Amino acid sequence: MNVDDLIAIDIHTHAEEPCSHHRDDGYNEFQAAMAKYFKNPAGAEGMLPTVPQTAEYFRERKIGAVIFPVDSERETGFRRYSNEEVAQIAxxxxxxLIPFASIDPAKGKAGAREARRLINDFGIKGFKFHPTLMGFYPNDRMAYPLYEVLAEEGCVALFHTGQTGVGSGMRGGxxxxxxxxxxxxxxxxxxDFPDMPIILAHPSFPWTEEGLMVAQHKPNVYIDMSGWRPKYFPQIFVHYANTILKHKMLFGSDWPAITPDMWLADFEELPMKEEVRPLILKENARKLLRI
Structure with a gap:
């Protein structure tokens, strides 16, 4: 990856479609509800972009992309997209493409072993956790064996925060x-893991100020700005991005729910300082990912 040739690095994109097996029962309804929440017809009409199609889209725009599946098998019953397959295509x-992986912390020592193998054999740079989709509190001690591997290997831990489009409007959510x-x-x-880089995904609504608080207080915590179109960002979120957290804010779209084209068009309209824009779009991620 020649980062100098990129206009941005998207820290938050999803590998939604399995390449090696068909969609599970109930997956169409789940994606239709997501599409309604994000006003994105792609999830409801046919298949979402595959990882190779994602690479093509981002290559055309000269945007690097961190891509990952989400291991929610235990809570949803949907088979996870293979971490190895995502890494191989990446x-x-x-x-x-920059590969992240996802492992449900409830997998315990087996999950920790898998994480170390993925890091050493497949070049995984970080791991995505979705507490709501996985059904766990991030500070649950059962997750610590997995975090210990990430901390030892210098990998990023990316946590979904705030409300989610997953299950929105569906019976019982x-x-x-x-x-x-x-x-x-x-x-x-x-x-407990002060040297492990941590990213809080999204503006954390309705706990936006809690997210800003944690990122300001803890040197190893960053925030990605994905999952919301920038025109809907709370004013305090924009203020912190422009000032004391300007070195800790990261561009993320939440592809394919929100496209980079849409996000970047909105971002152009935000009252951001000119010296802050390149930090958010690329330089902060470049430093964090060490590329």
Missing amino acids: AENDDI MGMRLKYSNPVHVDDVAV
Whole structure:
């Protein structure tokens, strides 16, 4: 990857479609509800972009992309997209894709072993955790064996925070419990693993100020600005991005739910300082990912 040739690095993109097997029962309804929440017809009409299609989209725009599946098998029953498969396709497109993986912390020591193997054999740079989708509090001690591997290997831990489009409007919210994704629970993780880079994904609504608090207080905590179109960002979120957290804010789209084209168009309209824009779009991620 030649970062100098890129206009941005998107820290938050999803590998939604399995390449090696068909969609599970109920997956169409789940994606239709997501599409309605994000006003994105792609999830409801046919298949979402595959990882190779994602690479092509981002290559055309000269945007690097961190891409990952989400291991939510235990809570949703949907088979996870293979971490190895994502990593292999990313390796074939390493001019544009940066592979992250996802492991449910409830997998315990087996999950920790898998993480170390993925890091050493497949070049995984970080791990995505979705507390609501996985059904756990980030500071639950059962997750610590997995975090210990990430900390030892210098990998990034990326946590979904705030409300989620997953299950939105579905009966019982598809069983998703929003309480798990308050970013204040990640504060304990930042204390116990002070050298592990941590990213709080999204503006953390309705706990936006809690997320800003944790990122300001803990040197190893960053915030990605994905999951919301910038025109809807709370004023305090924009203010912190422009000032005391300007070196800790990261561009992220939440592809394919929100496209970079859409996000970047909105970002152009935000009252951001000119010296802050390149930090958010690329330089902060470049430093964090050490590329």
